[in-house]
Amino acid sequence: MTAPRVILGIAGASGAALGLSVARQLRALGAEVDLVVSPAAERTLQAECGADALQWLGAMATRTHSVRDIGASIASGSVPVAGMIVAPCSMRSLAAIAHGLDDNLLTRAAGVQLKERRRLVLLPREAPLTLAHLRNMTAVAEMGAILLPPVPAFYLLPVSVQDITDQIAARAIDLLGVAKPIALQWSDDEPGLAERVVGDL
């Protein structure tokens, strides 16, 4: 089987580590990763993940595209990719995708996934949410995007922020349907875990 080609967009919402985790896990699966990072995301990556984060991401990616390069390969539906994950997705990029603006390479590539009926998984991060945010989420869902808000899987009893981040990133990858599922799965065979948490209260 040939390696799936996946676009990873990182927009300037908090949760930049989600993008790093998606990149690392896609790479571990052997996927080709086309990376596009917005200018605001460059700032959140530096603020939340450190000065080397952008360079590290570049090393994970098969191809890194400038967000201004509206003529990049991934701007065209003629280039076969399996789908796209935007992790995290800012409310600005969400709005641009919801309204079909295609105003930079990240939002253009997302729009291409929608028009080609390919998987588009968005990890929108904002709190609390305005009516505009909710309406834009409804609009992209109606167009076929999958919304995966980066909320913790509390039922898996994560012990670190890294656990939470990796699980959300793994679920985003699983939603693309390009490989065997990698996310941790709930098992009702282990009730002792929940008992332990309750015992700590």
Ligand SMILES: Cc1cc2nc3c(=O)[nH]c(=O)nc-3n(C[C@H](O)[C@H](O)[C@H](O)COP(=O)(O)O)c2cc1C
């Ligand atoms: C440190 C930091 C954290 C931010 N967190 C969020 C956030 O969680 N959600 C959001 O929608 N915007 C957030 N923003 C604002 C966006 O970066 C801003 O709206 C930007 O225009 C988004 O551009 P982009 O969609 O091209 O990445 C944050 C900005 C900074 C500097």
